[in-house]
Amino acid sequence: MDTAADVEARLPIRSDMDLAWVRQHVRQAATRVGFGLVDQTKLVTAASELARNTLVHGGGGVLETTRVTAADGTAGLRLTFSDEGPGIPDLERALSDGYTSGDGLGMGLGGSRRLVHDFEVDSTPGAGTTVRVTSWVSRPVRPRGGG
Amino acid sequence: MPEHEADTTHSTPAREVGDFLRRRREQIAQRWADEPLFRTVFTVSRDEAVDAGRVIVDALAQVADAQRIEDPDAAGFTGVREQLARMGAARSRAGLSTTQVSSELAALLPPVENLLVADLEQEDSERRRECAIALSVLMGTLRLVTMQTALSENQALIDRQRLQLLEVATPVIKLWDGIVAVPLIGTLDSARSQVVMETLLDAVVDQHARFAILDITGVPTVDSLVAQHLMKTVAAARLMGAECVVSGIRPAIAQTIVHLGLDLGTVKTRASLADALGYCLNELGANIVNAPAEGAVRR
Numbered sequence: 293m294d295t296a297a298d299v300e301a302r303l304p305i306r307s308d309m310d311l312a313w314v315r316q317h318v319r320q321a322a323t324r325v326g327f328g329l330v331d332q333t334k335l336v337t338a339a340s341e342l343a344r345n346t347l348v349h350g351g352g353g354v355l356e357t358t359r360v361t362a363a364d365g366t367a368g369l370r371l372t373f374s375d376e377g378p379g380i381p382d383l384e385r386a387l388s389d390g391y392t393s394g395d396g397l398g399m400g401l402g403g404s405r406r407l408v409h410d411f412e413v414d415s416t417p418g419a420g421t422t423v424r425v426t427s428w429v430s431r432p433v434r435p436r437g438g439g
Numbered sequence: 440m441p442e443h444e445a446d447t448t449h450s451t452p453a454r455e456v457g458d459f460l461r462r463r464r465e466q467i468a469q470r471w472a473d474e475p476l477f478r479t480v481f482t483v484s485r486d487e488a489v490d491a492g493r494v495i496v497d498a499l500a501q502v503a504d505a506q507r508i509e510d511p512d513a514a515g516f517t518g519v520r521e522q523l524a525r526m527g528a529a530r531s532r533a534g535l536s537t538t539q540v541s542s543e544l545a546a547l548l549p550p551v552e553n554l555l556v557a558d559l560e561q562e563d564s565e566r567r568r569e570c571a572i573a574l575s576v577l578m579g580t581l582r583l584v585t586m587q588t589a590l591s592e593n594q595a596l597i598d599r600q601r602l603q604l605l606e607v608a609t610p611v612i613k614l615w616d617g618i619v620a621v622p623l624i625g626t627l628d629s630a631r632s633q634v635v636m637e638t639l640l641d642a643v644v645d646q647h648a649r650f651a652i653l654d655i656t657g658v659p660t661v662d663s664l665v666a667q668h669l670m671k672t673v674a675a676a677r678l679m680g681a682e683c684v685v686s687g688i689r690p691a692i693a694q695t696i697v698h699l700g701l702d703l704g705t706v707k708t709r710a711s712l713a714d715a716l717g718y719c720l721n722e723l724g725a726n727i728v729n730a731p732a733e734g735a736v737r738r
Contacts, residue, residue, distance in 0.1 A: 308628050308629070311628070312628070315626075315660050319659070329691050330690070330691045330694055330695075332691075333660070333691035333692060333695050334691075334694070334695050334698060336659075336660050337660055337661070337695045337699060340660050340662040340664075341662050341663060341699075344664060389700050396663060396664065396667065399663040399700050399701060400662075400663055402700065403663060403698070403699035403700045403701070404699075406698045406699065406700065407695065407699060
């Protein structure tokens with residue numbers, strides 16, 4: 293479906309300071325790939341939510357950023373967040389708005405899904421969680437049905 | 440006891456290196472003065488570089504005497520720590536990376552090693568090898584001490600700057616009688632937003648403010664945590680009798696908030712600080728009218 297280039301960068305997510313660095317790095321990478329201001333802001337916000345999940349719920353982890361190219365030549369950016377935390381027991385519930393296992397608003401995971409084009413979660417209870425999101429340059433986000 | 444006597448004539452390699460360093464102090468300092476690390480840091484005169492070299496040789500000899508060639512915390516290093524930090528910092532300022540500074544430090548070993556080998560020509564090869572290893576361990580420790588000192592200085596600098604940011608970035612501005620504004624700039628993490636909330640609530644009390652404007656023009660990313668902090672601040676201000684208006688929501692941020700699914704319905708928002716001020720003035724009953732245009736009939 294698409295060809296992925298090598299991993300462009302690996303950023304540790306271990307503290308609040310790292311979150312700020314994740315946001316800055318994703319913003320720069322998105323600019324280089326050619327994202328417009330709105331798409332850039334969406335991707336950075338999604339990255340901020342997911343990185344915080346990695347830190348708060350996964351006990352820290354890493355972010356890998358990869359430049360990808362679709363079959364039709366569209367450029368994109370893929371962000372892979374992985375941790376070795378407790379995992380997500382009920383993915384369906386975790387993705388629903390307003391559900392939180394911490395003291396946040398419970399919008400992080402579901403909200404990030406609406407901010408990007410492709411969204412995959414791979415979670416094994418007890419072994420960790422990997423969230424992979426991809427956004428493409430100038431392609432409207434598909435409206436998602438309520439579910 | 441012949442065995443014991445043999446032991447005392449043959450001191451440990453570390454002690455022997457210490458003796459050698461004291462014996463050859465002058466030559467080593469002279470040779471080091473020609474190395475890039477010393478040449479570029481002490482630019483005023485060569486004597487200055489040689490002096491600095493002597494101080495470091497003395498420190499190394501002291502560490503070797505104490506048999507602590509592997510210990511970066513050895514007492515001998517205490518006196519030269521500051522000087523090593525200064526030298527490392529000077530090279531960093533000149534644009535060298537940590538790796539480059541480290542390899543300049545490594546370049547100090549060969550001249551000393553050559554002197555050592557020449558000095559110990561009479562000794563058997565096993566003894567020479569032991570002493571050379573001891574020397575190179577000692578120089579490695581010196582390198583470690585220098586890098587350690589440089590890193591801890593950087594960490595201290597970063598901590599100071601972080602504290603400064605906390606203070607600097609949250610001024611409360613009085614815009615009008617009863618109206619205060621906080622321009623928020625940069626990342627709004629938990630620590631920052633705590634400071635913002637405290638300063639804002641203090642200002643509400645001090646200035647008898649009925650309106651507080653939180654301007655987020657300078658906040659690059661509004662995610663759910665930032666929104667949560669904003670809503671908490673608004674709720675706290677409301678408890679104290681002040682109405683909050685959030686202004687400076689840029690188009691990209693507005694779209695992102697909607698997609699993220701955040702409900703800021705309970706918060707009064709305006710696009711710009713000017714709009715927010717206009718709203719507050721209007722609510723206070725203060726009317727601002729434009730001055731009559733040039734040439735208009737004055738009453």
